[in-house]
Amino acid sequence: MKKFFLLATAILVFGAGGLVQPAAAEKLRVGSECTYFPFNYRTADGVLTGYDIDVARGIMEIIGADVTFVCQKWDGMIPALLANKFDLVIASMSITDKRKQKIDFSIPYRISVGRFVGKKDANLNLFNKDGSPNPANFKGLKLGLERATTYANWVETNVPNANVMLYDTNEALYLDLQNGRTDIIMTNPMKAFLKFLSKEKGKKFEFVSPALDDPKLFGIGVGVGIAKDREDLLKRINNALAELIKNGSLEKYSLKYFPFAIHNENWEGVGE
Amino acid sequence: MNLQIYLILESIPKMLTGLGVTLQLLFLSAVLGLSLGIFLLLMRISGRWYLSLPAFIYIYFFRGTPILVQIFVIYHGFPQFEFIRDSVFWPILREPFGCATLALTLNTGAYVSEILRGGYLGVQRELHEAGMALGLSKLHRFVYVTTPIAVRIAIPAYSNDFISLLKATSLASTITLLDMTGASRTIVAETFAPYEIFISAAIIYMVMTFFIQRGFGRFEKYMSRYVKP
Structure with missing residues (x-):
């Protein structure tokens, strides 16, 4: 009985501790090309930056996760995502039906226009x-x-x-x-x-x-790529993107490089 | 590799829309190039260095550089100069058709003049002397004695150049002209079936070459009517 009590306490203490701590430090890995100016590239000092990178950081700030970027060559991007080398692709990847067969996409954060x-x-x-x-x-x-x-x-x-x-x-x-x-x-x-x-x-x-x-x-545009079984995370990302559109962050990101916004404010297909 | 025969049959009519441009390019630059070639020939055989040397340099330059480079220089290079864009030639150089015709003419002219020179040099010396003995003037000797023989000798080589010119017109597709190759490339970009489409294009070029060969064959026979039995 005494032993059982001890065990129960231990489970309670450790279990509770385990519940409280990791919630504050969700870690997400983002795959990107790191060579595609001005969307994801390194400055002369080697700092990773660009529109995609800004979007990624903006999303992570809203959903409260830490982000690590993983640089990945373009042709291996989807296989690497499927092999769980990273959790998300934020690399100017256009949403296409062919890619949708393999992975899911968020709402577009950059639109295809002419x-x-x-x-x-x-x-x-x-x-x-x-x-x-x-x-x-x-x-x-x-x-x-x-x-x-x-x-x-x-x-x-x-x-x-x-x-x-x-x-x-x-x-x-x-x-x-x-x-x-x-x-x-x-x-x-x-x-x-x-x-x-x-x-x-x-x-x-x-x-x-x-x-x-x-x-x-022209297609729907460019979205965040994510593996198919992570609907929860996808929902949070979509909500974060919607907020970034609403609070003008996306426009701010694009105005760093272009004299015009490159997303669609009136996107109605949220969660599609 | 799964060859889709129906695609070949389907694409040939579409390609024939470019046939007009190809033929225009071919005949226009052939006629202009022939005139230029004759002019260059006369310069080269004039026996005066200040005429033959420029012709020699011109021929060397146009035979020594790829025709694609010549087309690019004329099409992309010339308009970089303000004075060319303001000149009277701009209406011609503005159009890709004008640029392509000009490049093909200048190029084929250089080759044709050498072909004609080969024919001219092939005329036996004795015939000149016979003409002189008959008291023909220099001009008459050139027109009535040398030329018919020189033309006969030059025909096979000239038909070669003419066929080369036909195929060189396909380079015009690189400067937006929708000749037969340009039309084919557009179809390829739409159907992603390069194999079938380019085979169709090749067939059309081969059919054209066949008729050109036949035509020159007849012309050669006609010009040789007093030579062969």
């Missing part, structure tokens, strides 16, 4: 106030696109009568826009800003359309 770039002050009026394209004003304009991209699909769907020129690389798009061979181009606004508009050669040009999102064409 945007037109053209000469400043050209008054092209390509789009109406409500954001719908105005096909008549595309007439007579040469439109540069990358071959067989989602942007080409967008143009085919929305302005099929446009005069299109197809390019093989993103760089060639900017070259010919600059040279005047094309009047407008449609591409990824982040690329356009980093490679062209923010540079000297792009200073005579600007975005001439709103950010065009069409989940059917």
Whole structure:
């Protein structure tokens, strides 16, 4: 009886101690590429930073977990997640049906959009106030696109009568826009800003359309990847992301690198 | 590897939309290139160093550099200069078709002039002398004696260059032109079936080459009508 009492006390003491302590120090490992400017990369001093990294830290702060980053090559990212090398992928991974078969995704924290770039002050009026394209004003304009991209699909769907020129690389798009061979181009606004508009050669040009999102064409966007059996954690991450959107943190993160936000504030598919 | 035959049959009509551009490029640059080649030939055989040396340098330059590089220099390089963009040539150089035609013309012109020179040098000396003995002027000797023979000798080599030119037009697809190769590459990017699509393209090029060969064969026969029995 005495022995049983001792044992019971020991279980109680240790058990209770075990319950109190770890809750304060949940540890989550986040896989990222660490080489993808400006989303996840190291500065010259070797400090890991970028939009993805900021998002990861923001989420961890809200759910109260400690974060360790694990650098992982892109092509092994999903296998490493499935092998439990880390708990989450926060690495600019686009949400696709194919990936969804293997892993789960959070709501998007970065959206896939396309945007037109053209000469400043050209008054092209390509789009109406409500954001719908105005096909008549595309007439007579040469439109540069990358071959067989989602942007080409967008143009085919929305302005099929446009005069299109197809390019093989993103760089060639900017070259010919600059040279005047094309009047407008449609591409990824982040690329356009980093490679062209923010540079000297792009200073005579600007975005001439709103950010065009069409989940059917461009996909849903970029989300946090997580193994399939962790619905609890996924729910907490989704709530944290929703809060980061609401309190303006995501916008703050993107404004470090771009003059525009790169997430969708009106995302309605939360928890989908 | 699972070859999808229906994809080949399906893609050929789509590819033929690029056939027009390919043929335009081919014939335009062939005609212009031939004129340029004749002009260069006359410079080279003029016997005056200030004419033959520039022609020699030109030929050396265009035969010594890859045609893809020439296309890129003309298409991507020239517009970097403000004065070219302001010049009267800009309406031509602005268009990828103009750039491709120019590059192909300049390139084929260099080769053709050498082919024609080979034909010219192949004409026997005795024929010149016979012409002289008949009292023909230098111009008449060149037009009526040398040229018909030189052309006959040059035909096989020229048909070679013409066929090369046909295939060189495919490089125009790298500067946004939707010729047959450009159309094929667009279809490949959509269907992810490079094998089937490029085989179809190869078939079309081969059919075209067949007709070109036949055409030159007939021309050669016609030009040789007084030689062979």
